[in-house]
Amino acid sequence: DAGVIQSPRHEVTEMGQEVTLRCKPISGHNSLFWYRQTMMRGLELLIYFNNNVPIDDSGMPEDRFSAKMPNASFSTLKIQPSEPRDSAVYFCASSTRPGQPPDTIYFGEGSWLTVV
Amino acid sequence: DAKTTQPTSMDCAEGRAANLPCNHSTISGNEYVYWYRQIHSQGPQYIIHGLKNNETNEMASLIITEDRKSSTLILPHATLRDTAVYYCIAPGSSNTGKLIFGQGTTLQVKP
Numbered sequence: 001d002a003g004v005i006q007s008p009r010h011e012v013t014e015m016g017q018e019v020t021l022r023c024k025p026i027s028g029h030n031s032l033f034w035y036r037q038t039m040m041r042g043l044e045l046l047i048y049f050n051n052n053v054p055i056d057d058s059g060m061p062e063d064r065f066s067a068k069m070p071n072a073s074f075s076t077l078k079i080q081p082s083e084p085r086d087s088a089v090y091f092c093a094s095s096t097r098p099g100q101p102p103d104t105i106y107f108g109e110g111s112w113l114t115v116v
Numbered sequence: 117d118a119k120t121t122q123p124t125s126m127d128c129a130e131g132r133a134a135n136l137p138c139n140h141s142t143i144s145g146n147e148y149v150y151w152y153r154q155i156h157s158q159g160p161q162y163i164i165h166g167l168k169n170n171e172t173n174e175m176a177s178l179i180i181t182e183d184r185k186s187s188t189l190i191l192p193h194a195t196l197r198d199t200a201v202y203y204c205i206a207p208g209s210s211n212t213g214k215l216i217f218g219q220g221t222t223l224q225v226k227p
């Protein structure tokens with residue numbers, strides 16, 4: 001079975017450029033999560049969706065970050081303009097039973113972003 | 117969400133049992149405890165979860181104290197591939213479905 005699929009796996013971009021990260025959740029999963037991981041801050045939840053609707057975006061660092069989920073099989077996380085401090089690994093994850101414990105969340109392999 | 121406390125790091129000899137403790141003294145009666153791990157350069161991976169009873173699956177065992185204030189994840193025969201950061205999470209009873217990761221325990225399995 002295909003897991004959570006993220007693209008690109010690696011991206012190097014210049015400061016000020018727009019970055020778009022993409023995620024395909026596991027088919028049939030109703031919840032989708034975007035996490036960011038850095039050495040300094042660890043694994044942080046940025047935003048999550050239930051049934052394509054953003055439920056909690058309190059972890060989004062600032063207005064430069066935006067996330068969309070136009071349908072059940074696709075989500076994007078966009079950074080515009082990008083800054084060096086955005087360099088991190090961005091994980092997408094999905095879950096099959098939103099809001100009902102126990103939830104098992106499945107993670108993708110991450111998108112490694114470097115902003116120079 | 118209940119606050120969890122884990123040791124920063126632990127070592128374990130290959131082939132021996134690895135016992136990873138977690139304190140969650142503020143956990144409420146209907147909050148589950150979840151364990152995930154993250155092997156270097158990979159996404160976090162679900163291991164096991166429990167509420168009150170001890171649990172076992174193909175990856176590990178979870179022992180929860182009777183008062184539910186702490187738990188221990190047991191890897192019965194640790195291998196080098198079990199070297200990872202292990203996260204204990206008590207996401208709360210708010211039914212949001214989201215998991216908040218702390219710093220976890222870095223387990224180093226040594227030959």
